[in-house]
Amino acid sequence: MAYLNGFRAYLKLERSLAEHSIEAYLNDVGKLIQYFEAINQPFNVHTLELKDLRGFISWLNSLGMQASSQARILSGIKAFFNYLVIEEIIAEDPTSLIEAPKLNRKLPDTLNINEINSLLEAIDASRSDGMRSKAIIEVLYGCGLRVSELSEMKISNIFSESEFIKIIGKGNKERLVPISGSALKFLSLYLNEVRLHLSIKKGHEDYVFLNRFGSRLSRISIFTLIKSLATKVGIHKTISPHTFRHSFATHLIEGGADLRAVQEMLGHASITTTEIYTHLDRDYLKSVITQYHPRS
Structure with missing residues (x-):
């Protein structure tokens, strides 16, 4: 389709999205095109109406697709039509009145x-991979x-002296995050006592965490590490590297941290995303009342 190449360029240049995110957006639009093929009708961005989008949602539902998947696909399609409006290819956005399926927002597990x-005590720090x-x-x-x-x-x-690290987050957005003395200490030990002795592959010299072959440590390797540690110490919650991010935010808010400050540290574009941790905080307060109040 003629407009997809322009949409790809927009996502890459204007939105600064990673390649896998761009492919996800294009696949979402592809699902809408697939729907029109299934009902033997031509897909035309100039004549698409609200009733067509409602038919599309019903079709997704008939495929047994979960509400969360439907909502994600609709998000991609909304982005596509927003692009068409920005480029003045269409005058009005037909997706503006469509509502995404209601989601039961599941609060994430925390530690x-x-x-x-x-988990930290279960790691053998005498091993090189243990320090890492x-x-x-x-x-x-x-x-x-x-x-x-x-x-x-x-x-x-x-930036060890000022106790900050610069992070490149979603959409290539930079943010400065404070790093604790404890984290800096173990980071320094790993860099100076373990990583220093690795034979580092060309192009990977600046990455902090490397595998034993001197290449940047993959996301999968970090997932595997967390899962194996949880099994080792008998933690039966569903945990992943993201669980530490949830725990970080929850513990800050439980301790009285300002929500805007937490939003900045997490790199959330919207305060609404950060607000989920206020729900976690309320659960924490409720558990305190249940545990300690004489009338509970």
Whole structure:
């Protein structure tokens, strides 16, 4: 379709999205085109109406697609028609009145400080990969990073004296995140006592976390590390590297941190995304009342 190449360029140049995100958006539009093929009607951005979009949602539903998947696809399609309006290809956005399926927002699992300590204590720091594992956990929890941000973290972006690290987040947006003394300590030990002795592959010299072959540590390797540690210490929650990000935010808000400050540290574009942690905080307060109030 003629407009898809322009949409791709818009996502890459204007929105600064990663290639896998761009492909996801294009696949979403592809689903809409597939629907019109299924009902033997031509797909035309100039004549698309609200009733067509409602028919599309019904079709997605008939395929057994979950509400969360439907909502994600609709988000991609909305972005496509927004692009068409910006480029003045169409005058009005037909998706503006369509509502995404209602989602039951599941609160993420978090770890308490004892569980985080038990994970750290289970790591054998005498091993070279053990020191790296301690640094990974400390940075994930101490800075609230996404797993991709940790994997792509650069040595040149660590400012030890001012205790900040520069992170390149979603959409190539930069942010400065404070790093705790504990995280800096284990990061320094890993860099100076373990990483220093690796034979580093060309092009990977500035990445902080490397595998034993001297290449940037993959996201999958970090997931595997977290899962194996959780199994080792007997934590039965569904946890991943993202669990430390949730725990970071939850513990800050429980401690009285300003929501805007937490939003800035997490790199959330919208305060609404950060507000989920206020729900977690309310659950925490409720549990305190249940546990300690004599009338509970």
